[in-house]
Amino acid sequence: AYFSLDQAIMGDDVLSAYTSPLLVDLLDAAVRQVEHPKHAGQTIYSQAEREGGSWRIMKPLYLNSGAYSFTAFAGVPAMELRFTEERAYPFVNTPLDSASRLQEVLGGRLGVTGRSLGELVGEMVLRLAHDHILPLRITSYAQTVLQFSAQLNKHSAELQSR
Numbered sequence: 001a002y003f004s005l006d007q008a009i010m011g012d013d014v015l016s017a018y019t020s021p022l023l024v025d026l027l028d029a030a031v032r033q034v035e036h037p038k039h040a041g042q043t044i045y046s047q048a049e050r051e052g053g054s055w056r057i058m059k060p061l062y063l064n065s066g067a068y069s070f071t072a073f074a075g076v077p078a079m080e081l082r083f084t085e086e087r088a089y090p091f092v093n094t095p096l097d098s099a100s101r102l103q104e105v106l107g108g109r110l111g112v113t114g115r116s117l118g119e120l121v122g123e124m125v126l127r128l129a130h131d132h133i134l135p136l137r138i139t140s141y142a143q144t145v146l147q148f149s150a151q152l153n154k155h156s157a158e159l160q161s162r
Contacts, residue, residue, distance in 0.1 A: 001026075001128055003121050004067035004080040010092065011085030012037045012106050012113040014051075015044050015120075018061045021140035022077040023124075027058060029135060030123040037083065037109060037116040044120070060144075077136065081121065083113055 001023060017027050031044040031054065039047050048054040061068045067078035089105060091097040103110040127135055152159070 001124070002067055002070040002076050002078040003124070004065065004078065005117070005121070006066045006080070007082055007092065008117050009083050009102065009106075009110065009113050010089040012083055012109050013085045014083065015048070015057050016059060016082045016084060017057050017079055018059050018065055018067065018082075019079040020061055020071040020077045021144045022136045022138070023079050024058055024140055025137045026124050026127060026135045027079065028054070029127065030120050031057060033123055034116055034120045037113040044116070079124075081117060083117060 015031070019027060028045075031048070034044050036042050036044045036047040042050075044057070045054050048057050061071060061078065061080065065078075065080045067080040070076040070078040089102070091101055091105075099110065106113060
């Protein structure tokens with residue numbers, strides 16, 4: 001598996017995990033174990049449930065993701081993880097982007113957020129390395145393919161005419 005942390009900390013409120021379907025169960029187990037950086041005593045999972053559902057954490061890999069090519073071209077299950085906030089971090093890809101500025105925007109919680117993200121990735125890597133049965137759900141690919149197929153079928157007449 002490949003875990004991309006290119007823009008891992010852009011805030012400390014909401015975790016977004018752009019993932020290939022194979023890693024969904026692995027991520028689901030890990031977010032239940034790791035404490036949320038902003039809400040002490042609560043896991044990332046429990047905080048997401050309070051804010052409308054943990055399903056909002058997991059999203060499909062997008063084309064411009066640094067992790068996408070690992071899955072699309074090499075068949076390696078990949079995930080891009082990112083903590084964000086409702087308001088976007090305004091200094092990304094500018095000369096003003098620095099660790100001290102990010103620390104300031106996060107109110108001094110950069111270390112706590114980094115630790116939570118490190119624990120999350122560490123939990124997943126340990127499960128992949130040590131579990132006797134890998135927590136990879138092959139059937140999730142079938143479900144995803146069926147969903148995409150259903151979306152394409154809606155446009156079948158138009159596609160056939162072209």
